[in-house]
Amino acid sequence: MPIRDVINSSVACKDGLLAMRKLFGLSSFALLLLLLLPATAAAYIDPGAGSILLQGVLGAIAIAATVVAGYWRSLRRFIARAAGGRRRGDG
DSSP states (O other): OOHHHHHHHHHHHHHHHHHHHHHHHHHHHHHHHHHHSOSOOOOOOOHHHHHHHHHHHHHHHHHHHHHHHHHHHHHHHHHHHHHTOOOTTOO
16 A cells, blocks of 8 residues: 555544544534523414314315215225125116
8 A cells, every 4th residue: 555545544534533523512512502401491372273283183084084985986886795785777
């Protein structure tokens, strides 16, 4: 291995260590800030939050109804075949 490659790899290693030290320093600073912040938050939930929740529930019900309506014909046909009943127009 030429000496030039050894020197370049050691420089790259030093740059990597420097980058790791900077990252460790920033991470330590961020952790210190998180520890110094208060643990509880004074939050306010406005009336609009309840309407958004209601809208989500109603949307889920609408989606379920649409899926059931889409499969209703197939479901009726399956139940009719399973029960052995007649279809319309048979008699």
